[in-house]
Amino acid sequence: MNKILLIIQREYVTRVRKKAFLVMMFAVPLLVAGMFKLIAYVAKDSDQISKPQTVKVIDESHQFEGKLKNAKNIQFVPTNEPLEQAKAGLKDNEDLSVLLISKDYAHKPVQFFSKKKPSFTLTGEVENQMNQIASTNTMLANHIDTALINKAQKNKVSVSAMEVTDAGTKDADVGASMGVGVACAILIYMSLFIYGAQVMRGVIEEKTSRIIEVIISSVKPFQLMLGKIIGVGLVGLTQFGAWIILSVLATKIGGQHASGGMAQFLVTLQNLPFGYILFCFLFYFITGYLLYSALFAAVGSAVDSETETQQFMFPITMPLLFTYLLSVTVLFRAPDSPLAVWLSMIPFTAPVAMMIRIPFGGVGPWELAISMTLMVVGFLFTTYVAARIYRVGVLMYGKKASFKELAKWFFYKE
Amino acid sequence: MLSIRNIVKQYAGHRALDDVSLEVESGKIFGLLGPNGAGKTSLIRIINQITAPDSGEILFNGVKLNQSHIERIGYLPEERGLYKKMEIGEQMIYLARLKGLTRDDATQKLKFWFKKLDMESWWKKKIEELSKGMQQKAQFVATVLHEPDLIILDEPFSGFDPVNAELIKDEILELNRKGATILFSTHRMESVEELCDSIALIHKSHKILDGRVKHIRNSYKNETYLVEYTGDQLAFDGSQPFEVISETAGEDNSNTIKIKLSDNSANDVLQYLLPKTRINMLQEVIPSMNEIFIEKVNLIN
Incomplete structure (x- = not known):
């Protein structure tokens, strides 16, 4: 037992000390922070009108005179200036624009001039008002009672998604759930690969440098394999821990500048059961990692160099890749479909499939219990199989291993 | 141990x-x-x-x-x-x-x-x-x-x-x-x-x-000896108390013979040779591990 601790310590310390680890640790949260900043910036730029805007209206049709109403930060000023003269003033003033309504506005497009590309809010507002005015005008011209129409239009039905939970009803923000689900699935998929591959590379390194024989004359191959898996896993957890802490900080800082839609998104994010999601994420990361890294270790033991791993990697990573692709294309839109439920039960696919489903809250306690139990059974099984292959594989040199060969190793006696 | x-x-x-x-x-x-x-x-x-x-x-x-x-x-x-x-x-x-x-x-x-x-x-x-x-x-x-x-x-x-x-x-x-x-x-x-x-x-x-x-x-010795002497090359007519396996001429008028004894001892060899020539060395041939290995493997095959 003591020796496993020694191995874990070495595996952990040599990796954490590397520069790449530190770089990754700070680069990722910085990216997250940068992304939030970018979203906030884009959202602000397109949706919000920060400064009062003046719109000069040249109405050649005279249909809209006095009917355009000033809105928040938007002021309409009718003018009789010729177009060229009005446009000349735009160059010096970013917050000024000119609206040209031609006589035949129904067939010729209405033009909007400004120094910079106008925000959607501004053009949208103009479009909205003009559409309303135009249709009112048409109705008046055809002697339709606009008051009646207005009344009829008040019957607006809006569907608001409410989720019924034990705690009562609450707003179901599907978007946030989707976002978190997909993010979790991607993160778990990538990390299983990254850390699994690290285990594999470590095994190959020990084999090619031939230190393996020195080590296993001191410890059992199983101890070495387990020590390596746990050591690398702890590196992963450390990385996640650092990311979570730094990302929360980054979001807090980035979130202060967020407003409007962005702020709302952050609020709904905060309404998700983060503790529960985090617990599930850690559980599925740890068990999924143990399950896959054991297989990766077995592959590493069977080959002499990393280039030879291809033939074994493909079948091992297939279920994960398959679930991942399904998750980001289909499953996140149907998190409780039979396919999603089944995939979240099979240990090889559950880490990704379950992480997609969990943020939606549709996973029952029984489902979760079965899936988690199967995960534990799954990783115990793969560890057992991998250990039997590993103990033979690490001492085999220059032999091109096939699956048949691996099966033979499995049945070797001590 | x-x-x-x-x-x-x-x-x-x-x-x-x-x-x-x-x-x-x-x-x-x-x-x-x-x-x-x-x-x-x-x-x-x-x-x-x-x-x-x-x-x-x-x-x-x-x-x-x-x-x-x-x-x-x-x-x-x-x-x-x-x-x-x-x-x-x-x-x-x-x-x-x-x-x-x-x-x-x-x-x-x-x-x-x-x-x-x-x-x-x-x-x-x-x-x-x-x-x-x-x-x-x-x-x-x-x-x-x-x-x-x-x-x-x-x-x-x-x-x-x-x-x-x-x-x-x-x-x-x-x-x-x-x-x-x-x-x-x-x-x-x-x-x-x-x-x-x-x-x-x-x-x-x-x-x-x-x-x-x-x-x-x-145990792998087989009564084989090397004898080096100085002087004219000796002629063996079969009356000598040993069997000559090989003869090689060395530098400075010296000769080396490899002999195999049957019933007699090295003393007999010396007694026979002393009156005839000047003896520089008499040494029992002890086979090297390599020779023993080869002999043993040949024996098995």
């Missing part, structure tokens, strides 16, 4: 060891000799508990070999290797701790060895920065750092330059004098012949010969 009893190791397709039994005496140097692929490494791996035999057992000081013995064995595998990217000092301490030493103990011992072998400046170096010979030296230190009772060296001198090989040889002899039992394995029989107290010959998974080197060689 080691009692190896009826070990059988079967691999898919071939039997690496077939009913091999050996006794390695405490405090002695034992040579495990045989050509490549004879099964030496298989046996060594079993002693190191890297693999287990299909049948048979090994006793370590009378106790059935178990995990607790690992710390009392030092093993230098034929394929040398260390972590390339790890600093030497740290790596040596790690390996010693895997053998059960405490960190302080390992550090202290390592300092002693580094000083002894002029390696003090290597402590912070990575293995990949060292030459092959230096790596071997470091690996030797790693093998003996935890002061094992039994040191197993697989092809110990391959890869060393003559100077370092001599250095390592002296270290091994010193460790032996201090009480460690040494088990060599090599296919270059002449290289360990003079070092070993006892040997075993392994050929095609079988032990074909074992015992004390002196006894073995004496």
Whole structure:
């Protein structure tokens, strides 16, 4: 037992000390922070009108005179200036624009001039008002009672998604759930690969440098394999821990500048059961990692160099890749479909499939219990199989291993 | 120290060891000799508990070999290797701790060895920065750092330059004098012949010969002698009390004959030759381990 601790310590310390680890640790949260900043910036730029805007209206049709109403930060000023003269003033003033309504506005497009590309809010507002005015005008011209129409239009039905939970009803923000689900699935998929591959590379390194024989004359191959898996896993957890802490900080800082839609998104994010999601994420990361890294270790033991791993990697990573692709294309839109439920039960696919489903809250306690139990059974099984292959594989040199060969190793006696 | 009893190791397709039994005496140097692929490494791996035999057992000081013995064995595998990217000092301490030493103990011992072998400046170096010979030296230190009772060296001198090989040889002899039992394995029989107290010959998974080197060689003596004399070449007419196997002329009017005795002793030979010529040397021919091995293998075939 003591020796496993020694191995874990070495595996952990040599990796954490590397520069790449530190770089990754700070680069990722910085990216997250940068992304939030970018979203906030884009959202602000397109949706919000920060400064009062003046719109000069040249109405050649005279249909809209006095009917355009000033809105928040938007002021309409009718003018009789010729177009060229009005446009000349735009160059010096970013917050000024000119609206040209031609006589035949129904067939010729209405033009909007400004120094910079106008925000959607501004053009949208103009479009909205003009559409309303135009249709009112048409109705008046055809002697339709606009008051009646207005009344009829008040019957607006809006569907608001409410989720019924034990705690009562609450707003179901599907978007946030989707976002978190997909993010979790991607993160778990990538990390299983990254850390699994690290285990594999470590095994190959020990084999090619031939230190393996020195080590296993001191410890059992199983101890070495387990020590390596746990050591690398702890590196992963450390990385996640650092990311979570730094990302929360980054979001807090980035979130202060967020407003409007962005702020709302952050609020709904905060309404998700983060503790529960985090617990599930850690559980599925740890068990999924143990399950896959054991297989990766077995592959590493069977080959002499990393280039030879291809033939074994493909079948091992297939279920994960398959679930991942399904998750980001289909499953996140149907998190409780039979396919999603089944995939979240099979240990090889559950880490990704379950992480997609969990943020939606549709996973029952029984489902979760079965899936988690199967995960534990799954990783115990793969560890057992991998250990039997590993103990033979690490001492085999220059032999091109096939699956048949691996099966033979499995049945070797001590 | 080691009692190896009826070990059988079967691999898919071939039997690496077939009913091999050996006794390695405490405090002695034992040579495990045989050509490549004879099964030496298989046996060594079993002693190191890297693999287990299909049948048979090994006793370590009378106790059935178990995990607790690992710390009392030092093993230098034929394929040398260390972590390339790890600093030497740290790596040596790690390996010693895997053998059960405490960190302080390992550090202290390592300092002693580094000083002894002029390696003090290597402590912070990575293995990949060292030459092959230096790596071997470091690996030797790693093998003996935890002061094992039994040191197993697989092809110990391959890869060393003559100077370092001599250095390592002296270290091994010193460790032996201090009480460690040494088990060599090599296919270059002449290289360990003079070092070993006892040997075993392994050929095609079988032990074909074992015992004390002196006894073995004496038992393979076949009454053959070399005689060197100065003077005119002697003519033998068949009345001499020995059989002449070969004659060679040497420098300065000297001749060497190889003779085989049947019933008589070397004294008779001298008595016969003395009046005839001036004798420089008479020496009994003791076969080398290599010759014995070849003879033994031919006998089996």
